[in-house]
Each structure stands twice: as C-alpha cells, then as structure tokens.
Amino acid sequence: MSDEAPTPPPARSRLRRAGGVPAQLATALRTPARTAQPLFAQAPKAWQRLLPHAVVGIFVVTLLPVTITVLTDDYGAAGGWAGALGVAQTVPLLLALTRPLPAWLLVLGADVLGALLLTRADEVGGHAWPWPPMTLIGYLVLMACLGLRTSVRTLVGVWLATGAVSLVLALFRPAGTTDTSALLFVLSGTVLALTGALRGLGDARQRIAEQEVISEAERSRRTLLEERARIARELHDVVAHHMSVITVQADSAPYRIAGMPEPVRQEFAAIAASARESLGEMRRLLTVLRGDGTNGGGGEGTALAPQPGIGRLQQLVEATVRAGQPVELSLAAGAVGVAPPAVDLSAYRIVQEALANVVRHAPGATTRVAVTADEDEVLVLVVNGPARDAVVEVESSGTGHGLVGMRERVRLTGGTLDTGPLPDGGFRVAARLPLGDGAGAGPTGPVVPDAAKDTNEEGS
Incomplete structure (x- = not known):
C-alpha cells in the first residue's frame, strides 16, 4: 500500500x-x-x-x-x-x-x-x-x-x-x-x-x-491512517502469535529436555521473560490503536503494567549483553528515582532505541551508556565504536524513524538532543532532559501515554 x-x-x-x-x-x-x-x-x-x-x-x-x-x-x-x-x-x-x-x-x-x-x-x-x-x-x-x-x-x-x-x-x-x-x-x-x-x-x-x-483530501488521509492502524493491528496479531510460541517453548524447554545445565535453564528463562514483556507492550499499543479506554486511549488499558524508567536500564543492558553486544553501563546513584515520569520514561526509551540501532548497524561494537543527573537535568550519553570488520550489519539501511522518535521524546520534555557520527566510525547519542517545571510538557502540550507515543520505532 x-x-x-x-x-x-x-x-x-x-x-x-x-x-x-x-x-x-x-x-x-x-x-x-x-x-x-x-x-x-x-x-x-x-x-x-x-x-x-x-x-x-x-x-x-x-x-x-x-x-x-x-x-x-x-x-x-x-x-x-x-x-x-x-x-x-x-x-x-x-x-x-x-x-x-x-x-x-x-x-x-x-x-x-x-x-x-x-x-x-x-x-x-x-x-x-x-x-x-x-x-x-x-x-x-x-x-x-x-x-x-x-x-x-x-x-x-x-x-x-x-x-x-x-x-x-x-x-x-x-x-x-x-x-x-x-x-x-x-x-x-x-x-x-x-x-x-x-x-x-x-x-x-x-x-x-x-x-x-479539501474534504476529499481529508477523507483520503483519514482512510490512509485507518488502513495503517488496521495493518498495525494485524501485525500485532501475527507477531503476538509467534512471541507466544517462543514464550511457551522457552518455559517448557527445561521440562522437555532432560539434563539441561543450569546456565541454559537461565537463558531459556530470560528468553521467556523478554518475550512476555514484548507481548505486554504490544498489547498496550494495540489498546491505543483500537481506541479502548478513555482520554484517547490513555485509560486503564494503557496502565496494565508500570512503564520502564532509568531504574530498569541495568536489565536492558544485561539483555543486550546476552544478545552478544558488549555494553558498559555507568549509572549515577542519584539518577534513579529523581526524574518525573515523562523524563524517566524518555531516558529509558532513548537508551533502548540507541542500543537497538547499535545492534542493527554496528553489531559487536563496544558501547558505553552513561546516565547522570543533578538538580536541573538528566544527561543520557550512548557512544559506540565502529562495527567489527568481520561482522556484517543486521540492517544495511534504515528509515530514520528511530532518531525521529528520540527527537520527539526529547522535545516533549523540553530538552535537547545531539546525534552524529564519530571520527573513528562510531556514533554518539547525547540527550539533555530538564527536571524543571517544564519537564513532561513540551511545546505542544502535556505528555501523552507512552503506549500512544511508542510505536516501536525503526532504527535510523
């Protein structure tokens, strides 16, 4: 289409x-x-x-x-x-x-x-x-x-x-x-x-x-948006089916395979947990697409689980390391629990998208994640080196939606974003998210629910 x-x-x-x-x-x-x-x-x-x-x-x-x-x-x-x-x-x-x-x-x-x-x-x-x-x-x-x-x-x-x-x-x-x-x-x-x-x-x-x-153009645009929403719902159904199969297989593997070593059991458990978390996020997104709940889809259906924040970056980095990507996390002690919900969620999503871009475009590259905070702002820095010579990119091209999503989240909190390549072939993502009264309400109004904003942006 x-x-x-x-x-x-x-x-x-x-x-x-x-x-x-x-x-x-x-x-x-x-x-x-x-x-x-x-x-x-x-x-x-x-x-x-x-x-x-x-x-x-x-x-x-x-x-x-x-x-x-x-x-x-x-x-x-x-x-x-x-x-x-x-x-x-x-x-x-x-x-x-x-x-x-x-x-x-x-x-x-x-x-x-x-x-x-x-x-x-x-x-x-x-x-x-x-x-x-x-x-x-x-x-x-x-x-x-x-x-x-x-x-x-x-x-x-x-x-x-x-x-x-x-x-x-x-x-x-x-x-x-x-x-x-x-x-x-x-x-x-x-x-x-x-x-x-x-x-x-x-x-x-x-x-x-x-x-x-003009009315015909608006009808055409509305039809296009409805068609995209329908495709998104269908995609959810397809992906959810496969994710459910993965979850069941990972949970039942220790019972189906005798004599499984403990590290392997833990790996299957981690796979099942990641699959269940992805299913939960897709269900919250589907709730918004179908218009359930109140306030434009931001009712109880989008709050079935707590939104991730800076406190869950350790788990995110560990999951990325288990996928074979070397990542170092530097998380300041004062950065956890001090940010308002919008800034907390935006910092997590920026790091999540940056790591996803590294996995797609520079697999195996050494990556450093640093999150610091003071009384005025939260600073997020994700820097990766060049991809290893022997490794081929998972995706050779991108749509740029990942960086667009980062900019939208930063703009929503009234902060700034700096992205760009490094001289050695790596890439840098630096975000400044203010903690003042303007945090959580960007130039266009209050923060919308994350399920409405997070459309599983593609990498840059």
Missing part, C-alpha cells in the same frame, strides 16, 4: 464534471485570478473564452457609426466633434474586457463631455439628454462587464457615481429635451445587480468545489 494519499482532481475539473452546463457557466463567470486577464478567461472551452470579445466587438462596430450619425443628423453636432465623441464613447468598451474600471472612467468622461457639448447643439430640443440612446446602450454594456469582474462594493460605488453625475448634469438641462438621467440610473443598477449576481454564483460554486476537494 502506498504511503501517499491519492491526489484529488483540481477544483475546476470537478466543477465541470459535477454540474454540466450550469457548472461550466459558473466556471466561465469566475472572476479571473489576475487583473489583466480577459473576461471569461477561465471558461473551459475556447469559444466561451472568445465570446466576450465577439460580443463587445459587435457593439463597438455597430455603435461607432450609429453614434456619429445620430449626433450629426439628429442633434446637429459638428462632424468633427461627433466623430471624436463616437470614438471616445465606444472604443474604450474593448478595454472593459480586461480593465473595466479604467474603461468606465474613460467612457463616463466622454459621455459627460458629450452631454455638455450637446447643450449647444442646434437641434438638441425634442431629443434625449444627457444620455442619447446609443450612449445608454454603450454604458449598459460597460456595466455588464463591470458586474462580471468587480466586487459588490465597487459596483455600488459605480452606480452611485452614475446617479450623482446624472443629478449634476440635470442642472444644465436644455429646454425641450427628454431627461434620461433617471432611466440610466435605473437601468445601470439593474444590469449591475444581475451581472454581479451571476458572478457571485460563479464564485460560490467555485468555493463549493474547492471545499469538496
């Missing part, structure tokens, strides 16, 4: 597949990520991305000659001024596809200038003012582009500015003209509301799709 959770599909792809045509429309209406992107830049199909350019282009090509013709024929404006106003009021619509706010400022300025110039036109009476019909159409197209691109606050500001400009222009209204100020104010507000709602729909559907992707 791969350790990596499956990568969820992108939010945009999920949105397209989930909702059909409405979903594609929502994706097309999605606000572009960058200001310079054209309108509908995130549409899934090419024709949808080209559609705004075609629509605005048709309006510009149509409104430009119509504006010039209406201004000259109906309003009696001069040909030069009519041409200039026609270009200024229509061509900036092309800019609205990428930068609608600057386009709005240009069009609004041109429309205001045109309204002021029309006050002196020869035939303005009897016609619409200050916004002629072609000006209304162009302005509404601009409002549609704005509504699909900008925020609600900006849309409200644009609408209010349009009303304010219309109100000021009404003060200069020529006699006999039809006032279109209120008409533009109402129509522009309607277009802004509709297009803003469409854009909001696209944003909402996009956020929903992104949230679905």
